[in-house]
Amino acid sequence: MTNSVSVTKTNESGREAKLQLHRWFPYRFSWIANEVSISLHHVYHTRWGISVPAWRVICVLAEFAPLSGKGVASETAMDVVQVTRAVNDLHRKRLVLRKEDALDRRKVSLELSATGKRLYEEVIPYALQLEEQLLDGLSGREREVLSSLLDRVHENTVRSVSGNVPEAAKRKRTGMRRRLS
Amino acid sequence: MTNSVSVTKTNESGREAKLQLHRWFPYRFSWIANEVSISLHHVYHTRWGISVPAWRVICVLAEFAPLSGKGVASETAMDVVQVTRAVNDLHRKRLVLRKEDALDRRKVSLELSATGKRLYEEVIPYALQLEEQLLDGLSGREREVLSSLLDRVHENTVRSVSGNVPEAAKRKRTGMRRRLS
DNA sequence: TATTGTTATACTCTATAACTATA
């Protein structure tokens, strides 16, 4: 704790500063995620008329369809209510097909329609370009290092950070809230 | 773009997958930031009765006071309305002192009260511990590498990602929206 | 005429719970 990166004894004005917000990792992650989210929201919305949650649903259906609502929820880290609404929207737009699961009629079976697949193919280059903007100037090796460090931070988050919210533990299993990328 | 980390030709089921959401950097940043934000919100709120925006204000006042409202806004990446409300709340709780700027009477001059400073000192260990949970198992060298890679991603975000939102350009100058750490 | 800061309004999102249908 004493050599944490965001800690310093004094700032440029000579006053004591126990914690510099701008160097504190939680702030830095939050800042980047927020800027990216705003950019994504803007482009998805104005160019394709879809929300970021809807984009997440499209992605996991392209990867894993057919999926149930709950399957989509766990793959996207969204809760089931959010999924229902995003799917309703996508269904109205004829981008997603929903049918009853033959084996368990409580479940819905979700997959992309042909139109949905075309939209997915159309958005992908933009999504990859945005990632590319984020990683611009980083070598292949540096990207691997960043990726592996993020994996470890991710594991730490799952293991200890998320555990700081005890009563939400059950809710947490079905998902994450708020601004998404 | 062809060697972007989140791209793959096929997934485990042999189906084509153009983009894996779980490996896509925007999603990964968003996931981590969200979990951390939920944890922070919970602890700040239940233990000290303050919001995350209020914590940000406290931090920058501890570092840079006295600051104007606009100064706080630019240091915290919040907009002025958010700052006004967070400061109102902190002022009601006697954690922040506000007086008129002697030189420019449009401005307010904000700083922490003695109580505010005590609260800041009290929260810091928790804030650092959370950062520590995030970075657990990373060596000093690895933390430096992560820090430096985040700086470069941050710069890329400022330079190109944020520019994807043209009309918001002016709003952007005063701040960020949504879930904060 | 521009800037700082505040307030009001409408809107969006989210949490929560109630509910249906099926297992």
Next chain:
DNA sequence: TATAGTTATAGAGTATAACAATA
């Protein structure tokens, strides 16, 4: 009695604009 999914409602948070005071 538990699970999958849907819908309704209330509350929180946010964007936006209008506003006052000062420069």
